[in-house]
Amino acid sequence: MKAVVIIPTYNERGNIERIVPITEEVFKKIKNYEMAILVADDNSPDGTAELVKDLSKKYNNIELSQGERQGLGAAYVRGMTHAIEKMGADVVFEMDADLQHDPEKIPEFLAKIDEGYDMAIGTRYSGGGSIPGAWPIHRKIFSIFGNLLIRIIMMRFWLHDWTGGFRALKKEVFLKEKEELTEFKGYTFQVSFLHKAIRDGFKIAEVPFHFGERNIGDSKIAPMSYIANLLRYVITARIKELIFGKFGKFLVVGGFGFVINALVLRALVEWFNWAPAPANLVGAACAIFSNFNFNNLWTFGERRANTVASYSSKLIQFYATSAFGVIFIQTGTIFLGDTFIGRQYYFIYFLIGTGFLLIWNFTMYSVVIWRKSRR
Ligand SMILES: Nc1nc2c(ncn2[C@@H]2O[C@H](COP(=O)(O)OP(=O)(O)OP(=O)(O)O)[C@@H](O)[C@H]2O)c(=O)[nH]1
Ligand SMILES: [Mg+2]
Known part of the structure; x- marks a missing residue:
């Protein structure tokens, strides 16, 4: 079995330099999977791609997928396709470059897959997961209430974290949903992907984790423009589901x-x-x-x-x-x-x-x- 950790990047040179060696150390502890990294970079002007090419000389399990910048979701769709078709991945991970997702957690996600789950979702809102204490209050509120609101609208209370991007999934989940993954904007991609996987009966597990803070590089999230997009998706998807369901x-x-x-x-x-x-x-x-x-x-x-x-x-x-x-x-x-x-x-x-x-x-x-x- 092969698992590929996909790291999407836009101007994350400094973070890639840090996260790759840490992740490679974690890989050494994993025995039942062949592990690899794929960086899905959108032609970052800071030379992230060049760094990945250098790193691939040192580590033989790193690949690069480059493309135009069309949003986080588009980068993941491109990356997952590459990981499955060109690298032979059975399982793919979503993981941020900026170390807010602790690579030490990777084996816990794989354990859930081994237990028979199709998708493992990192959660910050249950079972001991958390968000940074130092976050400004508006970001905490946005994050906590945003997820609560999604759970209420979706009427699926057993899943606590819809917007996070620390996940592992079997290739079957991606291949089934690929054609329908057309919402590429940040959180909306994560929510719509999860929603479709639940709809189709895939078995979903949660992995609690502490969401760290970004130490270097710039945040790419744009909460205000995301909120409208996200709400539109959640409400229309739910109405469609209700009317046709x-x-x-x-x-x-x-x-x-x-x-x-x-x-x-x-x-x-x-x-x-x-x-x-x-x-x-x-x-x-x-x-x-x-x-x-x-x-x-x-x-x-x-x-x-x-x-x-x-x-x-x-x-x-x-x-x-x-x-x-x-x-x-x-x-x-x-x-x-x-x-x-x-x-x-x-x-x-x-x-x-x-x-x-x-x-x-x-x-x-x-x-x-x-x-x-x-x-
Ligand atoms: N390829 C690609 N990667 C992206 C894009 N937008 C965000 N990313 C990456 O997705 C990951 C998450 O983005 P962040 O900006 O860290 O979002 P966040 O963690 O919610 O926000 P912070 O807490 O401020 O870091 C990072 O690795 C980004 O480089 C994009 O349009 N294309
Ligand atoms: Mg981040």
Whole structure:
């Protein structure tokens, strides 16, 4: 097995000079992988590439990939392609040049790969990982809350560090996602790559580490321009995922249920002379039954009930959830609006209450009724 540590550089001559010997020392302790370094340099004016060429005379396991500067992500895509195609890498690493990522941690990442994980993510926000205490407060806030916000929007709380760039992954992960890696700007590249890997079911581990400080060379991050780009990616990716995923199906099923409710109501009133209120109860019960079955077979098809006992228990939970939602959440919102704001906006309260109801129902369905048996 071969692992290639890819170091992206833009004007990192001084750092490359320091990090290469340290990393080579770490390599000596690794027995079950053939280790190599690939510097992915974007024609740095400071002569980083020339230094790498010199170093490759001293160490026979260093290569250089050069290209136009198109952002960190583009450098990684080029570097990973080079590492896999030209160097025969089975595993590739992402690691910064400026020693903020401690090369001593490399064996821990490999251990996770050996345990069967497809990707190991260095984390600064869990399990003993940390960010520099000396960072100015705005950078700490940006880093901590940025990651928290991403976790909330993505609804994947078990992964703590989305923006970091200390990672190891099997070549299969890169080859699968390569065509879709089109977000090249700094953090957005890291977030989108991780998001796609999770989506496709790759097994992901975390490796806590202390993120050091940059001692020499200039920072390339541009937080302000990155934030907008990152938020745009996270929000649009999540909306797409919801609409084309379970949430979209849930809405279609619910829409169909609404039609059933309306048809039964009208049929009972117009043809059988029922009073509207009991007719609606029957209509709603039919709609809930239809919603349950379509959600069971389609929306949550891969987690469907497949015994009579689990079908019945899910059905009961479904009726209970629906009743609670309608009475307390939807009707409760209308009641509160009517009491505290005024009757004139009652239809708005109904719409807002229905929005809450959808969120309540979808959350209960995915987290409780059709919860995943494991992550
Ligand atoms: N090839 C290439 N490398 C880049 C580019 N932008 C950043 N890098 C490298 O990516 C790594 C991380 O960039 P940094 O500027 O250190 O980002 P950071 O660690 O979030 O910021 P600091 O804490 O200020 O260092 C470094 O090795 C950079 O040289 C780029 O456009 N092309
Ligand atoms: Mg850095």
